[in-house]
Amino acid sequence: MSSNKYFKHEGPWSDANDPLMVSDTGDWRTKRPIVDKDQCIFCGFCAIYCPIQVMEMVEKSHFKPDLDFCKGCGICAKECPKKAISMEPEGDFQK
Amino acid sequence: MAAKKGKLTKVLDHLKHEDPFSKGVAFCPGCGLELLLRFIPQVLGNDIVITGTPSCSAPVLLGQNNQSWHKLSYFGTLMTGAAANATGLARYYKKAGIDNTVVCFNGDGTAADIGFGNLSGAAERNEPFIYICYDNEGYMNTGIQKSGTTPYGATTTTTPKGSISKGKNLRRMNLALKMAMHKIPYAATATLSDLDDLAKKLLKAKEAKERGFVFLHVLAPCTTGWGHAPENTIEVCRRAVKTNYFPLWEAVNGKIKMTKEVKKPKPVKTYTELSKKFVNMTEEDHQILQDDVDYEFCILGGLSQLEGECQLPVSAED
Numbered sequence: 141m142s143s144n145k146y147f148k149h150e151g152p153w154s155d156a157n158d159p160l161m162v163s164d165t166g167d168w169r170t171k172r173p174i175v176d177k178d179q180c181i182f183c184g185f186c187a188i189y190c191p192i193q194v195m196e197m198v199e200k201s202h203f204k205p206d207l208d209f210c211k212g213c214g215i216c217a218k219e220c221p222k223k224a225i226s227m228e229p230e231g232d233f234q235k
Numbered sequence: 236m237a238a239k240k241g242k243l244t245k246v247l248d249h250l251k252h253e254d255p256f257s258k259g260v261a262f263c264p265g266c267g268l269e270l271l272l273r274f275i276p277q278v279l280g281n282d283i284v285i286t287g288t289p290s291c292s293a294p295v296l297l298g299q300n301n302q303s304w305h306k307l308s309y310f311g312t313l314m315t316g317a318a319a320n321a322t323g324l325a326r327y328y329k330k331a332g333i334d335n336t337v338v339c340f341n342g343d344g345t346a347a348d349i350g351f352g353n354l355s356g357a358a359e360r361n362e363p364f365i366y367i368c369y370d371n372e373g374y375m376n377t378g379i380q381k382s383g384t385t386p387y388g389a390t391t392t393t394t395p396k397g398s399i400s401k402g403k404n405l406r407r408m409n410l411a412l413k414m415a416m417h418k419i420p421y422a423a424t425a426t427l428s429d430l431d432d433l434a435k436k437l438l439k440a441k442e443a444k445e446r447g448f449v450f451l452h453v454l455a456p457c458t459t460g461w462g463h464a465p466e467n468t469i470e471v472c473r474r475a476v477k478t479n480y481f482p483l484w485e486a487v488n489g490k491i492k493m494t495k496e497v498k499k500p501k502p503v504k505t506y507t508e509l510s511k512k513f514v515n516m517t518e519e520d521h522q523i524l525q526d527d528v529d530y531e532f533c534i535l536g537g538l539s540q541l542e543g544e545c546q547l548p549v550s551a552e553d
């Protein structure tokens with residue numbers, strides 16, 4: 141907004157030229173959403189209702205969560221009309 | 236065999252702008268507020284200024300240490316003066332000739348209780364900004380205390396279940412209706428199960444703020460405070476609508492119109508059964524809550540049928 145060359149945009153505390161703060165929210169997960177791409181009808185309900193907005197479109201064919209940030213709330217699985225998403229215990233994926 | 240691909244939900248068409256928030260922000264898993272906060276700038280655009288108060292939204296909106304969680308401009312205010320501060324901002328932009336949208340974003344504690352006086356004042360003066368109340372029916376950030384919008388029977392830390400107290404023994408206020416009666420250019424209720432409706436109302440809000448004050452009341456369930464399973468956040472909203480516990484309507488200059496008709500409303504129990512905060516309610520309590528819901532809806536129904544009948548005074552039109 142400002143013509144000041146030092147500010148890209150004004151942040152709450154700083155000039156927000158720094159990268160945004162990010163938490164490792166993927167680490168909070170107790171369950172992991174697994175999308176069955178064959179069941180998926182590409183309706184996008186999982187994407188619109190995901191509170192973190194981490195459901196990404198894959199080649200206009202299905203959706204896949206960004207597991208670096210997905211908190212494992214399970215809303216996508218619950219809202220999917222085709223039950224194409226299952227929530228699996230996170231421990232199953234730890235080696 | 237792969238399932239036949241259907242049609243993408245039209246809600247995605249409303250998400251025209253970037254999500255300005257960092258991907259990993261400090262909201263609980265399944266938080267309704269997080270979805271709402273990410274949704275607003277994707278619909279309205281990123282050239283908005285948010286102002287708000289200490290609340291669950293503040294730690295994320297305000298940032299921490301020297302860093303921020305998002306790229307929007309944010310102005311942190313006190314709960315007692317949220318709408319007054321937003322007034323100043325909106326007037327600044329108007330005076331400076333800058334096309335910007337001021338969104339005053341507060342919880343129900345600020346909107347219905349602590350900051351109601353100046354909210355009402357800003358509405359009466361018809362200040363040109365959008366006030367959004369995300370209603371999680373209590374003071375969640377400070378430890379789940381009851382507010383004016385906490386419904387009858389709900390357990391909070393100040394209305395606990397004990398030998399004498401059995402949850403909130405007062406009925407909730409209807410904040411949105413109260414705001415609509417300020418005869419502002421636009422007032423509406425919305426919730427997260429009906430995102431198409433929410434997006435349309437946000438766009439109407441942006442347009443209506445050119446004519447003055449806009450109030451949006453959005454039911455945003457809190458998993459931690461209400462005790463529903465995180466995956467049920469959207470389902471809780473859906474049932475709130477289907478039981479008429481939280482009817483969806485809009486009002487232009489105080490004229491109310493339902494935006495979603497519920498053909499056969501379900502008993503309010505289908506809504507309360509999902510959240511632990513209602514678990515201590517007896518049959519009798521449920522009846523009181525049901526009667527209250529029916530009563531509010533009856534008033535709303537009556538008002539919405541007046542739509543064509545009441546003539547706005549010519550002096551009030553612009």
Ligand code: SF4
Pocket residue numbers: 175179180181182183184185186187202203219220221222223224225
């Ligand atoms: S909600 Fe289910 S069917 Fe629809 S896009 Fe997501 S995974 Fe596919």
Ligand code: SF4
Pocket residue numbers: 173189190191192193194195205206209210211212213214215216217
């Ligand atoms: S589990 Fe929750 S956070 Fe993860 S992708 Fe699904 S809706 Fe999003």
